[in-house]
Amino acid sequence: MNHPFTRNLVRSGRELEIPADKLATDVLIESAIPIDIKCSGGICGACKCRLVSGEVEHRDLVLSKMQREEADILCQSRAAEAGGVVEEVL
Numbered sequence: 133m134n135h136p137f138t139r140n141l142v143r144s145g146r147e148l149e150i151p152a153d154k155l156a157t158d159v160l161i162e163s164a165i166p167i168d169i170k171c172s173g174g175i176c177g178a179c180k181c182r183l184v185s186g187e188v189e190h191r192d193l194v195l196s197k198m199q200r201e202e203a204d205i206l207c208q209s210r211a212a213e214a215g216g217v218v219e220e221v222l
C-alpha cells in the first residue's frame with residue numbers, strides 16, 4: 133500500500149509532497165524537474181538518483197543491496213513510512 137511522503141531535492145532546493153496515488157516521477161515531471169525516465173517500472177535504471185538520507189522502501193529490480201545504501205530508483209522507491217522524508221541529490 134502506498135502512502136504520502138516528502139522528497140527533498142538538495143541540489144535544486146525543492147521539497148515535493150508525493151501523494152499516495154502518484155509516482156514520485158509524476159510529481160517531478162509536474163514540477164518541471166528534469167529527470168531521465170524510460171520504463172517507470174523500476175526495471176531500466178534510467179531514473180537512478182543519489183540518496184542522501186531517509187528510510188526508503190525500494191521497489192525496483194535494478195539496484196543491489198549495497199547500491200541501495202546510497203541510491204534509489206525515483207520511479208518506484210517511496211519513504212518506508214507514511215509522512216517520511218527522503219533526501220536526494222537532484
Ligand code: FES
Binds near residue numbers: 175176177
Ligand atoms: S524509469 Fe526505468 S527504473 Fe525508473
